[in-house]
Amino acid sequence: MxxxxxxxxxxxxxxxxxxxxxxxxxxxxxxxxxxxxxxxxxxxxNKTRPLEYLLGAARAQGADVLVTGGGPGSNFCPAAALAARAAGLDCELVVWGDPAGAPNLALAVAAGATLRPTGGTDRAAVDELVAKRAAALAGEGRQPYAVPRGGSxxxxxxxxxxxxxxxxxxxxxxxxxxxxxxxxxxxxxxxxxxxxxxxxxxxxxxxxxxxxxxxxxxxxxxxxxxxxxxxxxxxxxxxxxxxxxxxxxxxxxxxxxxxxxxxxxxxxxxxxxxxxxxxxxxxxxxxxxxxxxxxxxxxxxxxxxxxxxxxxxxxxATSLTAGPIAAGAPTGEEGP
Ligand SMILES: Cc1ncc(COP(=O)(O)O)c(C=O)c1O
CATH class of the missing domain: 3.40.50.1100 (Rossmann fold)
Known part of the structure; x- marks a missing residue:
């Protein structure tokens, strides 16, 4: 199309x-x-869809690092981290809020992304900080491709x-x-x-x-x-x-x-x-x-x-905190 x-x-x-x-x-x-x-x-x-075009552009421009961001609950952050890897790019994520214990961000880190916490909770500030971080990386001789939150x-x-x-x-x-x-x-x-x-x-x-x-x-x-x-x-x-x-x-x-x-x-x-x-x-x-x-x-x-x-x-988390279904109740057949 x-x-x-x-x-x-x-x-x-x-x-x-x-x-x-x-x-x-x-x-x-x-x-x-x-x-x-x-x-x-x-x-x-759904975030796979924008990433196909964003990474297409990043690769066409010879980028070597994707810079983007979001919050602790962002699904776009791990998606971007994985997609960057698949396209052969590094990934830096500017994140607002507290990244500790956020499963999405843990996945992004596991996929090799570097987190850059803003230290604050201002969501809108992220896009500006993404642009700043990309400029700093360019100053270090990298080829960054900056993407605002959500890839939107x-x-x-x-x-x-x-x-x-x-x-x-x-x-x-x-x-x-x-x-x-x-x-x-x-x-x-x-x-x-x-x-x-x-x-x-x-x-x-x-x-x-x-x-x-x-x-x-x-x-x-x-x-x-x-x-x-x-x-x-x-x-x-x-x-x-x-x-x-x-x-x-x-x-x-x-x-x-x-x-x-x-x-x-x-x-x-x-x-x-x-x-x-x-x-x-x-x-x-x-x-x-x-x-x-x-x-x-x-x-x-x-x-x-x-x-x-x-x-x-x-x-x-819910089912783990719920405990056994019925402690002490018959469990049916014993396993081997
Ligand atoms: C699961 C899920 N659905 C819907 C959306 C909303 O998409 P958009 O940010 O393009 O409005 C997001 C955004 O991150 C998402 O993670």
Whole structure:
């Protein structure tokens, strides 16, 4: 769809599947699940898509180190660390907050990334510090490629524009016309790329973005700017702002899911085996379920964007603290 350099990481297309047990348990209309959790690269989920284009550009420019960043719960950081390794680059991560005990950052370090903690909790400061760190590395004779948090640039969004074409093809094969496409929105690159990529193929399908970190006014402007920039890079039609509907999924704050969101995530785990994190997945799935409960005309496409590392880590922590199921109860047959 574009001549832009791409460093392939993902196994595409990711499956688009039904979720009959989950539908029955919820008593809702049809759901189609776009399984970017099965994207086939590390546990990088949807973030694999922007990284293909960002690393394509980095390699085309002869970069030898990827500089980016995020917070303790960032899924982009480990994804970037793994992708940099796969592309033969070093990786430095500027991180806000406390990295101690964060499974995502532990994975990034295990993959060889160097963490540069900011020492503060200001998320927005990270992008500036990423640029500063890249300048310092250039001063030392390195060839850095700097990427803002989440990989959400016009170029990074091209990865999700490609995903829009992928989804359109899958929907065509199923002869399905969805009532809506629902996905979580953090730094905004995924939904922006989706809007840019849908503009030429499915401009009528509502895209519901569940904002997990920013107020709706701010995120709306940011997403539409990115979507416009991405469409210009692709030379495609301008995205339609009316196609985007934003829902505030922040609840009690970034990274926290409400009891109802957690219940629905548990249902998705128990019926279909989906691992949903409490920052992105649980929030977006709850909105997708609400829409499907209205039984609209057509299936609701819920984009499962990944986040399995924090999801698994929190489930494991819970089950480990829960103790034995029934201490002293008969255990059935003895093992060998
Ligand atoms: C699992 C998961 N889903 C969704 C998102 C949101 O994507 P974006 O930052 O492109 O809005 C992220 C962002 O890191 C993520 O990790």
């Amino acid at each position: 574009t001549d832009l350099p791409r460093f392939p990481l993902a196994v595409l297309p990711t499956p688009l599947v039904g979720a009959p047990r989950l539908e029955r348990a919820l008593g809702c209309g049809p759901l189609l699940v776009k399984r970017d959790d099965l994207i086939g690269f590390g546990a990088a989920g 640039t016009d170029l990074g969004a091209v990865g999700f524009a490609r995903a829009a074409a992928e989804l359109a093809e899958q929907l065509r094969a199923l002869a399905a016309r969805p009532a809506a496409i629902v996905l979580p929105v953090g730094s905004g690159g995924s939904v922006a790329g989706l809007l840019a990529g849908l503009a030429p193929v499915l401009p009528e399908v509502p895209v519901v973005g569940v904002s997990v970190s920013r107020p709706l006014g701010e995120v709306g402007r940011h997403v539409l700017d990115l979507a416009g920039g991405c469409a210009r890079l692709l030379g495609g039609p301008a995205p339609r702002p009316g196609q985007l509907r934003l829902v505030d999924g922040r609840g009690a704050g970034f990274g926290t899911a409400s009891p109802q969101e957690r219940d629905r995530a548990r249902l998705a785990l128990h019926t279909e085996g989906y691992l949903l994190d409490t920052t992105y997945g649980a929030e977006a799935f709850a909105v997708a379920a609400d829409l499907a409960l209205e039984r609209p005309d057509g299936p609701v496409v819920w984009w499962h964007t990944g986040g399995q590392i924090p999801a698994a880590a929190s489930l494991l």
